Amino acid sequence: MSHKAGFVSIIGKPNAGKSTLMNALVGEKMSIVTPKAQTTRHRIIGIVNEPEYQIVISDTPGVIKPAYTLQASMMNFVEGSLIDADVILLVTDIQEKYDESDVIEKLRKTDSPVAVLINKIDKSTEAEVKSKIAYWEETLHPQAIFAISALHEHNIAAVMPFILGHLPEHPPYYEKDALTDKNERFFVSEIIREKVFKLYEKEIPYSTEVIITAFKEEAHINRISAEIIVERDSQKNIIIGKGGSMIKKVGTYAREDIEEFLQKKVFLELFVKVIPDWRKKDNYLKRFGYEH
Ligand SMILES: Nc1nc2c(ncn2[C@@H]2O[C@H](COP(=O)(O)OP(=O)(O)OP(=O)(O)O)[C@@H](O)[C@H]2O)c(=O)[nH]1
Numbered sequence: 001m002s003h004k005a006g007f008v009s010i011i012g013k014p015n016a017g018k019s020t021l022m023n024a025l026v027g028e029k030m031s032i033v034t035p036k037a038q039t040t041r042h043r044i045i046g047i048v049n050e051p052e053y054q055i056v057i058s059d060t061p062g063v064i065k066p067a068y069t070l071q072a073s074m075m076n077f078v079e080g081s082l083i084d085a086d087v088i089l090l091v092t093d094i095q096e097k098y099d100e101s102d103v104i105e106k107l108r109k110t111d112s113p114v115a116v117l118i119n120k121i122d123k124s125t126e127a128e129v130k131s132k133i134a135y136w137e138e139t140l141h142p143q144a145i146f147a148i149s150a151l152h153e154h155n156i157a158a159v160m161p162f163i164l165g166h167l168p169e170h171p172p173y174y175e176k177d178a179l180t181d182k183n184e185r186f187f188v189s190e191i192i193r194e195k196v197f198k199l200y201e202k203e204i205p206y207s208t209e210v211i212i213t214a215f216k217e218e219a220h221i222n223r224i225s226a227e228i229i230v231e232r233d234s235q236k237n238i239i240i241g242k243g244g245s246m247i248k249k250v251g252t253y254a255r256e257d258i259e260e261f262l263q264k265k266v267f268l269e270l271f272v273k274v275i276p277d278w279r280k281k282d283n284y285l286k287r288f289g290y291e292h
Contacts, residue, residue, distance in 0.1 A: 004053040005170040006086030008163055011107075013100060016091045017119040021150040022046055022059040025159070047174055054172040055163060058085075087166045088114045089159070090142070091150070094124045094132055104140060113166045115144040117159065122149040185212045187261060192226055192254045192270070196239075199250055204238055207231045209278065213271075222262060225269045229278060236272045247272065 010018045026046035048055040090107060092100065107114055116136045121129050129147045136145050144162050148155040189210040197205040207230055214225035228250075230236050240247045247270055255268040275281075 002052070002169055003171055004164065004167040005172050006055065006167040007173075008055055008057045008087045008089060009085040010057065010059050010089045010091060011103065012091035013093070013096060013103065016093045016096070017150045018059050018091045021089070021091055021117065021119065021148075021156075022057055024150050024153050024156050025055075025057060049172075049176050053164060053167060054174065054176065055167065056173055085110075085112045086168060087163050088112050089117055089163075090114060090140075091117045091119050092132075092136075094118050094120050094128060094147075107140060107142075113143040114140065115146060115159065115162050116140060116142045117150075118145065118147045119150050121147045122152055122154065184262065185215050188212055188215070188224060188258050189226065191257045191261065192228070192250065194257075195250045195254045196228065199246065199253075200238065204230075204235055207235055207279065208239070214269075221265045221267055222258075223267045223269075224258070225271070227271045227273045229273050229275050231275065231277055231279065233274055236274050239272050 010022055012018050023046075026048055046057045046059070048057065088107065088110060090103065118129065118132050118136070133145050133147065136142065143166075146155055146158055146162070148159070150156065189212050192210045193205075193208065196208050196210070200208075209229040211227045211229060212224065213227055214223065216223040228239055228247075230239060238246070239250075241249075251268055251270050254270075255266050258268065259266045
């Protein structure tokens with residue numbers, strides 16, 4: 001029996017709905033989804049496995065002009081994901097307010113087949129959809145254009161045949177029962193980071209990193225310790241909140257989701273640590289997994 005396998009990269013502006021689309025395609029809550037821009041920092045790989053094919057999907061950080069070292073390193077992931085992709089899915093919010101010319105520039109340089117996915121059509125009229133389709137036809141001449149709602153899983157089924165049509169014959173790259181190449185610790189830190197994104201405002205989420213410092217698996221409970229890293233004492237105070245009220249909320253919400261994810265009882269301990277200007281320091285970026 002012939003087998004197809006290949007790499008699909010999802011790219012687009014911050015908040016366009018890339019993570020939501022990947023979750024819809026992979027069918028599991030794989031990368032974190034929040035209403036704030038730039039929550040996806042790493043390349044996350046989700047894998048769709050069927051007897052006759054294996055699709056490896058990367059969800060990339062939103063394309064932005066880098067303002068500091070962390071963002072420059074985030075953009076390296078995007079460049080890398082365009083080079084090794086068999087299929088590129090460009091996700092664009094139908095109400096996009098950002099200038100998308102930098103994304104379009106990147107795509108003009110690639111030889112891989114591109115589909116434009118006009119997302120969030122649940123928030124628009126038919127006339128808006130038609131005019132957006134015409135715009136993308138004209139601007140990029142992609143191999144295909146789909147009008148979708150990733151959140152409501154509308155028209156997602158149409159994307160699969162496009163992907164499969166462009167996937168080369170190839171043996172599987174990963175074990176056929178693999179869902180992702182990231183480990184449980186990674187997802188646990190992502191869940192905690194998601195709560196930080198949801199509970200704090202302004203620059204706080206962007207100044208934060210979460211490190212899992214202990215992960216002990218016992219028969220009926222996992223004991224997990226994590227550090228929330230911030231850049232300044234003032235941010236530490238905000239993270240902790242009055243009498244520890246805020247950090248308690250982070251801990252409670254995160255623990256509930258981690259228990260659901262691991263299907264096990266969890267004891268979660270959180271610490272807040274200040275590392276001045278960690279986002280500008282190469283050694284910390286490296287340690288936190290942002291290759292440079
Ligand atoms: N109404 C509507 N909202 C959507 C749809 N798809 C995604 N969203 C919402 O848009 C927001 C951003 O979605 P994400 O999937 O996190 O976007 P992203 O492109 O991965 O964002 P970054 O990781 O910041 O680059 C979330 O609040 C989603 O629920 C959709 O089809 N319709």
